[in-house]
Amino acid sequence: MKKNYKCINSFTLKMIAIITMVIDHVGAVLFPMNMIFRYIGRISFPLFVFLLVEGSIYTSKIRKYELRMFLFALIS
Structure with missing residues (x-):
């Protein structure tokens, strides 16, 4: 019996990292006192x-x- 495993590829990891980085930056600018956005954004660095x-x-x-x-x- 063959099992179907769904794996996360590099594109998916990049998108997760980009989205969490955007959440971090938006939280830093719009909600500087709410640290939950900053905590979510910290996921992006290890992924990159x-x-x-x-x-x-x-x-x-x-x-x-x-x-x-x-x-x-x-350039960055």
Whole structure:
């Protein structure tokens, strides 16, 4: 009997991280005294770090990947 497992892919993780980061930023600007928005937003950083490490593990050209990440950091 085959079991159907639904996995979370990298796109889903990115969307969760983006949504929680937006919640964090909205809470910081509109509701600075309500910390629940800030707590929700703290989920985004570990997700982005996980995706960054996953990207570096599965790339074939690590230097090119690091250069892209560095240029994106400069633009940001």
